[in-house]
Amino acid sequence: MSDTRLNTIIAARGLGKRVTTAAGPLDILSDIDLEINAGESVAVLGVSGSGKSTLLGLLAGLDLPSQGEVLLADEALHLLDEDGRARVRGQHVGFVFQSFQLLPSLTALENVMLPLELAGRQDARSQAVELLARVDLAARETHYPKQLSGGEQQRVALARAFAMQPAILFADEPTGNLDSATGKRIIDLLFDLNREHRTTLVLVTHDEQLAARCQRRIHLDGGHIVAAPVEPR
Amino acid sequence: MSRLARWRLALRLLVRDWRAGEQRVLAAAVVIAVAASTAVGFFTDRLSRGMVNQSADFLGADLVLESPRPIDEAWLEQASARDLKVTETLQFASMVVHEDALQLAGVKAVQSDFPLRGELRTAPALYVPDAPVDTAPEAGEAWLAPRLMQRLQVQAGDYVEVGEHRLRVTRALTFEPGQAAQAFGLSPRLLMNMADVAATGVVQPGSRLSYHYLFAGPEAAVDRYRNWLADRITPSHELVGVREGQRAIGSALERAERYLGLATLVAVVLAGVAIAMAARRYSERHFDMSAMLRCLGASQREVLGLFLPQLALVAVLASALGCLVGWAAQYGLLYLLRDLLPVAPSGTRAWPILAGFATGLVTLGGFALPPLLRLRAVSPLRVLRRDLAPLPSQAWLVYGAALIALLLLMWRYTGNWALTLAVLAGAAAMAALLGLLGFALLAIGRLGQRQVGVAWRFGINNLWRRGWGSVAQILAFSLALLAMAVITLVRTDLLDAWRTQLPDDVPNHFAINILPEQLDAVEAFFNAHDVPRSQLYPMVRGRLTTINEQPVQRAVTKEAQADNALNRELNLTWTMQLQEDNRIIAGRWWRPDDRGQPLVSVEAQLAERLGIGMGDELGFRVGAQAFSARVISLRTVEWDSFRPNFYMVFPPGVIDDFATTYMTSFYLDADDKPLLAELVQRFPAVSVLEMDQLIEQVERIFRQVTLAVEYVLVFVLLAGFAVLFAALQSSLDERLYEGALLRALGGSRRQLRAGHLAEFALLGAVAGLVAAFGTELLTWLLYTQVLHLDYSFKWLVWILAPLAGALLVGAAGFHGIRPVLQRSPMLLLREG
Structure with a gap:
């Protein structure tokens, strides 16, 4: 928290998510209060089913909470409709996913260009070329995701995530589908880029080692934020 | 963005x-x-x-007056006085002879200024490009429709005989204004010059002729003349303007x-x-x-x-x-x-x-x-x-x-919205019925799958699993097969029915236009050649004009107004002898003292259509003369018997004084056909109708029309394939994955192929079965309700439709599924 702005960029108040299942209502998340400052890197930790991804979805405005509210870059997400939230995402948010989520019908370069083109940027191509070079994939511009290895695909996804120079980057288990060596290279790259772009990072993982590289760790258990690290069950 | x-x-x-x-x-x-x-x-x-x-152009004029006999010269003078161009044509059916070949043709004799509007198109020979010409046939020339040339095997330069006259064929006639009036007409055309008509000897009192008078000129003048004519023409005349001609073809x-x-x-x-x-x-x-x-x-x-x-x-x-x-x-x-x-x-x-x-x-x-x-x-x-x-x-x-x-x-x-909704509802009901049937067949297949080999089991399973998707494909193909089967069946059955109505030894030719003075000679001709024939019937051409003193058009119901019998001249006859296949169903046949009495016997179906009852007073017009007769009996007639039959039969002594020709029907087998040439050469006015040729001509038209519909049905079949490929594509990912898995588990490519082949062949066969069922249902409805044909079980469809379905769908489906067989299982698992 040394050289970055100290203002809050994500705030969650009384956040809860309840779904209806065959067995009755189920609270996936409840009573989440959370503030993340600009430039901060935060790891959200927890075992499978603890509600990590649900929290990420709510914070990023991909989903709406059943209770409480989220402020993202000073926008109250619950007051916006889906298109409004999409606009906020387009302006402030980047994503990295466990399953990469590249569009199979676009080349590596086109995948990186996509958010820039959606924002109507004239320099989409040159920016994308630059970013691909930054993740060491200059030679792979015209390859389709199918023709890339998992690590390469995730690097393309990283380049895409940083293309819009988002204020906030949400990463959902970014190494979950990769072997440990490749995973480590991806994480190094992620943190490098994060530093270069001074991005706020919200990283969902179950990997304590990876979490340790973040400035702050938030532990989830059964849909609640818990103070102490949770022992693996 | x-x-x-x-x-x-x-x-x-x-x-x-x-x-x-x-x-x-x-x-x-x-x-x-x-x-x-x-x-x-x-x-x-x-x-x-x-x-x-x-x-x-296609009328050949702005106005045409049709008449069964020459019109008053004054009418033509009136047209000329109004600065209208006038030309005259004469149409009649006649046998045209070339060497041993003979063919009934629709002969049209024209003057050299024919047509007044539009143009004739001709070609110097068969099968060469045609071009417009601005003349009509010269005297001594004949222009023949290509079909007539083919039939008679003549070429430009050959001679043909029309009645007693020889004409040189100079051109193939490819288009002729006025064709429209007999759109879809039966007999091929022979065009000749009016100057040659007399020499043919065809035109005799009582001959069945049609005189057409063509007028052209400024619209207003034509309109005025038309109005002038309208006040003078009798029911035997018909005025055809551009609008009427258009309407007929339009419909x-x-x-x-x-x-x-x-x-x-x-x-x-x-x-x-x-x-x-x-x-x-x-x-x-x-x-x-x-x-x-x-x-x-x-x-x-x-x-x-x-x-x-x-x-x-x-x-x-x-x-x-x-x-x-x-x-x-x-x-x-x-x-x-x-x-x-x-x-x-x-x-x-x-x-x-x-x-x-x-x-x-x-x-x-x-x-x-x-x-x-x-x-x-x-x-x-x-x-x-x-x-x-x-x-x-x-x-x-x-x-x-x-x-x-x-x-x-x-x-x-x-x-038309009502028709649209009716068709849609009918189609939906049919689709639902066939869809259910397809589903039921799949279910039956599933029950039977334990008794079959692994490939078939795989195929049946695949079909069943994709339930409604399979039914949609079955429906698509069964509709295509069904439509084609129904059309083909209706065509062949209708034609067969017409043919079988011509049993051996039943008269298969009609001779009409036999002149009274030739009666003995014609009878002698038939006797000399031992030709079995029916009685010779006198024929007088006349119109039914009134029923109980009411003009017919007003006396009958609206539907009956369009009845053909009211809109043309009828053949009236007289005889003392009731024809053997006629039966009196009301009233009585002639007694000797009815001779010369104004009585008439009416065909029962016509009477019913026009609402004519016993005792009604019918008014007739023959030429310019009118007379009336009282209905004394109603007769049923077997029209299928191919014996001469008549709507109106009078006792002798009522219409004998009118211009009369005679007709008869006779039997000739194919070997004796040359006799026809002899007959028409000796009696040029006589026209012979060959039933086999008539049927052939109707068949030709029917075949062409149904072929055209079948041609469009090819698109239906193609659309069926589109459904198949769409369904294939939507299951392709799943199939690729399954295929890879099966191969990974040790299944051979051959087994996989057999399984898919079984699936598609089965799909096609089931579609064929459904189509056969639908065909059976539809033809039964059509035959019993609309066409009045004898319905019989269409066993061939039950074999051919599933076979065709299995082959077509099997081949197409197999083609669509190639990627599943070609991809390595390794690659698939990596991608998956």
């Missing part, structure tokens, strides 16, 4: 998806739908415009358009089903993309803005291609119907293209839009939870859109 960038991106996505084969089925289905409808559109447009453009064309249009519609609907299936798969394959786009900040509108332009591009490109195919395909229709076209087709025009595009857009909009709209509703959360699919499109939206699309298309062809 700017609109331009969005379009660019959409285009790039389209190109990518196209390479991946995503939209090919969609596009192919649109091409089929558009091609089918534009082919018919171009065809009917060119004909109907040909009709409008040539309205005066024939409209009917043709309706049949072809409905056949087209089946193709369009099936294409729509294929489109809906392909669009659904396309949409599902793009859920992830839509979610990602939403994640990256695209609004719902922007997401649609990426996908809809692709749809629009496919629609436009595929419609354009469809129009092109349709444009080419219309020549097939023109070719198949070439002999029957009432007018020379006009040049192509743009509107069928517009209509084609409209068909493409409506079909695509109605069937593809609802599944595609789901893309808008994909939640961005799907990037985290892959299982999150958008809510399915609401059923009313999907079916509502498709239904509206259907109604619009159907209405275009029927032009």
